[in-house]
Amino acid sequence: MFQLDLTDRRPLYEQIREKIKELIVKGVMKPNEKIPSVREMAQWLTINPNTIQKAYKDLELKGFIYSVRAKGSFVTPLDQIDNQGKRDELIREVERIGRELLYLNIPKEDIIAKIEEIYAEKEAGPDD
Amino acid sequence: MFQLDLTDRRPLYEQIREKIKELIVKGVMKPNEKIPSVREMAQWLTINPNTIQKAYKDLELKGFIYSVRAKGSFVTPLDQIDNQGKRDELIREVERIGRELLYLNIPKEDIIAKIEEIYAEKEAGPDD
Amino acid sequence: MFQLDLTDRRPLYEQIREKIKELIVKGVMKPNEKIPSVREMAQWLTINPNTIQKAYKDLELKGFIYSVRAKGSFVTPLDQIDNQGKRDELIREVERIGRELLYLNIPKEDIIAKIEEIYAEKEAGPDD
Amino acid sequence: MFQLDLTDRRPLYEQIREKIKELIVKGVMKPNEKIPSVREMAQWLTINPNTIQKAYKDLELKGFIYSVRAKGSFVTPLDQIDNQGKRDELIREVERIGRELLYLNIPKEDIIAKIEEIYAEKEAGPDD
DNA sequence: GTGGTCTAGACCACC
DNA sequence: GTGGTCTAGACCACT
Helix, strand or coil, X not given: CCCCCCCCCCCHHHHHHHHHHHHHHCCCCCCCCEECCHHHHHHHHCXXXXXXXXXXXXXXXXXXXXXXXXXXXXXXXXXXXXXXXXXXXXXXXXXXXXXXXXXXXXXXXXXXXXXXXXXXXXXXXXCC | CXXXXXXXXXXXXXXXXXXXXXXXXXCCCCCCCEECCHHHXXXXXXXXXXXHHHHHHHHHHXXXXXXXXXXXXXXXXXXXXXXXXXXXXXXXXXXXXXXXXHHCCCCHHHHHHHHHHHHHXXXXXXXX | CCCCXXXXXXXXXXXXXXXXXXXXXXXXXXCCCEECCHHHHHHHHCCCHHXXXXXXXXXXXXXXXXXXXXXXXXXXXXXXXXXXXXXXXXXXXXXXXXXXXHHCCCCHHHHHHHHHHXXXXXXXXXXX | CCCCCCCCXXXXXXXXXXXXXXXXXXXXXXXXXXXXXXXXXXXXXXXXXXHHHHHHHHHHHCCCEEEECCCEEEECCHHHCCHHHHHHHXXXXXXXXXXXXXXXXXXXXXXXXXXXXXXXXXXXXXXX
């Protein structure tokens, strides 16, 4: 599914959180699809279940998944995510990165091309 | 100059590093301009000099500033920065953020507009 | 009749208990009225009958309903409920919430207005 | 400071969270005042530090306290709390409890008197 | 079998 | 010394 980088200085739960978010965002995991249980995931990655749980809890707080007792955890359908707050936060990141790229004299076309590329993939038909 | 946010979960030295980077990137600090000494900065922010030291060390490692013994630290002129490595790293960040925005159904125009805006500021004449 | 929220962190039986209590309290269900059987309710909500059973048991313990063997469960008439114990418990909750609202500088008029509103509905004629 | 009730069925961290919230709300702990460190509190209550940390994290998420690495945890000044969301949530609780009290034929004056009492304490001069 | 709570005890980064 | 991360292992409530 994915691998952890033990040399990475970020906490494990953060890496896990980001990896799962990536799978959701890329459409590998579909809305309402069940994600592996805390214990399964812990076994695969050979780390402690508590660490996985923390990652899941984080994802739940940020709205990417929801957990149902005794059932498991599932991908939140898009229409139930609060887009606005996230949008503003992400756009602020774009601004910070954009300024840095500008400073390095990287042409804006490089950035825009990358954006177009990502959005084109989706339109052309995602690989589900 | 700038203010620290104790609520922020990032370490202080990381906040300081990013604030200074921002000043450089936005053109507030010019190439070869001297940046405040560790002690001065520590006094202004009323924090431990070691914390400032670490921030400067980081900036030096990433190539944004250089230090001259017994003289102080200075902003690295652009042509002496290794653009390529940074460019690739930043573009990868753009990709991650772009995908998340796509997932949230934010139109690509929103992102591109922000990029255009940033690059336009510069062309129109930076605020020095 | 009502819907369950799987996202809600409370156990299902607790949600069900509160929903039924709400129907009784709002006067939608009248004293001595029969409430749906455990099996019916379980079918409607497509959940396990044991879960419903637990909710009913709770309501019986708190005096909101009574059950007659082989007949079903019924809404307890008001005059047979022990008001005093419940009153004190609820007033204590009012106190806790009131203090929190005071701390947040919410004017007491906001709270009182809400109370007046609820009590006015009844006097004006309940919606049975 | 306060005591835990081991017979209470709520998780320990939740009890701790509510007790601390109470101290803040009642004005026993002042804005920007330092609250006991995770370890101190754990010793006093003779429970595991992790449990305390979870309670503190919750309070931080809800905006009642803020934590500063290597410094400790502190009471959030009122003007930095998002009142609106909390207000609505609390008023909804008032509604639920109010309806139940109405159902039990408790006069609204009982509730209003309690509210007036709480708000009067403050005006008369809190015990700081 | 699931998510959640809790303990005991270790270690880390930060200041 | 502080908050934060992580492990190993136990137990609970819910369905």
